[in-house]
Amino acid sequence: MIWKSVLFSLSTRPSVARALLQPTRSYVTVAIHVNCTAANSRGTNLVNFTHPKSTERFPREGTGLEQARKYSCMSLGSRSTVPSPSAPTPVTVTLGGVTGRIICTEAMSTSVKKDKLKIVIFYGSSRPGRMVERVGTYVKNQVESQGMEAIILDPEALPMEILKVPLHFFPSPEKAPEWLRENDAKIRGADGFLILSAEYNCGIPPALSNLIDHFPPASYRHRPVGIVTYSMGSLGGVRAGIILRPKVSDIGMVAIPTAVMIPAVQNAFSADGQCLEERVAGNITKIVQELEWYSTAIKNQRAVKEPLPGPMH
Numbered sequence: 001m002i003w004k005s006v007l008f009s010l011s012t013r014p015s016v017a018r019a020l021l022q023p024t025r026s027y028v029t030v031a032i033h034v035n036c037t038a039a040n041s042r043g044t045n046l047v048n049f050t051h052p053k054s055t056e057r058f059p060r061e062g063t064g065l066e067q068a069r070k071y072s073c074m075s076l077g078s079r080s081t082v083p084s085p086s087a088p089t090p091v092t093v094t095l096g097g098v099t100g101r102i103i104c105t106e107a108m109s110t111s112v113k114k115d116k117l118k119i120v121i122f123y124g125s126s127r128p129g130r131m132v133e134r135v136g137t138y139v140k141n142q143v144e145s146q147g148m149e150a151i152i153l154d155p156e157a158l159p160m161e162i163l164k165v166p167l168h169f170f171p172s173p174e175k176a177p178e179w180l181r182e183n184d185a186k187i188r189g190a191d192g193f194l195i196l197s198a199e200y201n202c203g204i205p206p207a208l209s210n211l212i213d214h215f216p217p218a219s220y221r222h223r224p225v226g227i228v229t230y231s232m233g234s235l236g237g238v239r240a241g242i243i244l245r246p247k248v249s250d251i252g253m254v255a256i257p258t259a260v261m262i263p264a265v266q267n268a269f270s271a272d273g274q275c276l277e278e279r280v281a282g283n284i285t286k287i288v289q290e291l292e293w294y295s296t297a298i299k300n301q302r303a304v305k306e307p308l309p310g311p312m313h
């Protein structure tokens with residue numbers, strides 16, 4: 001699905017369609033180019049009748065993407081997808097009885113790359129006085145300062161008990177609690193993940209396992225993840241990080257090579273989330289940059305080709 005990349009051009013003239021396809025950070029763009037040879041005044045009239053404006057633009061922010069998606073569905077009738085921007089072959093559709101082509105140009109492909117990446121950040125602690133808030137505040141700012149959207153999943157802020165029924169064990173998803181469905185949508189909509197984990201008794205904090213395990217592997221699959229661990233001692237949570245790596249791989253995330261370990265976390269960050277150590281700040285910048293690279297690469301590939309289903313165990 002590339003709804004986030006399209007601008008409607010209801011012109012029958014290719015030059016107009018192309019001119020409208022300038023990539024933009026602010027608007028969703030979709031192009032429908034009515035086939036010139038088949039199009040005639042009848043075709044033009046029909047399109048104009050369906051869509052009184054010759055151009056529709058939808059803001060990238062707020063409800064713009066959803067409006068564009070609905071508008072696309074309306075215009076394309078029963079088609080639920082538009083072609084990948086990297087597939088240059090025009091796709092023929094019938095629109096109000098007129099056969100037309102959807103064109104995907106290089107300009108659209110550029111605009112896909114400019115979409116703001118969504119990074120979901122998992123907090124791994126729900127303890128009063130937890131250090132994760134210091135680390136999380138800093139990491140969130142770094143993600144945002146590199147032009148990405150940061151979405152925090154905080155076990156403390158969710159109405160979460162010790163796992164009883166994960167989302168995928170509900171006989172029908174609509175019967176699952178709203179908070180589960182809402183947060184599952186955030187995870188599914190993410191382009192990448194960051195996990196912030198302390199080390200509890202040489203392992204993963206229960207709040208983190210509990211949070212992750214509420215959602216199905218399918219919600220995590222085919223997105224990169226960066227692991228940041230910390231502790232108040234000298235090991236920086238490294239043992240939790242080692243255990244986390246196979247866990248995230250098993251649920252289908254792609255663990256990126258860089259990992260960050262933060263010893264004496266209480267000294268590395270101020271209470272308001274300022275990073276006080278150059279080495280730690282540099283490492284966080286590196287993992288966020290690397291995550292941006294992998295998120296972009298995987299996002300582009302997902303737009304070109306549907307990911308394969310998960311493994312059979």
Ligand SMILES: Cc1cc2nc3c(=O)[nH]c(=O)nc-3n(C[C@H](O)[C@H](O)[C@H](O)COP(=O)(O)O)c2cc1C
Binds near residue numbers: 124200233
């Ligand atoms: C139950 C528990 C077990 C812990 N076990 C370890 C441990 O195995 N290794 C370690 O370096 N620190 C350990 N610590 C200390 C944590 O690294 C430190 O408290 C850290 O701040 C916890 O993260 P949080 O403040 O975000 O909850 C443990 C802390 C708790 C509460």
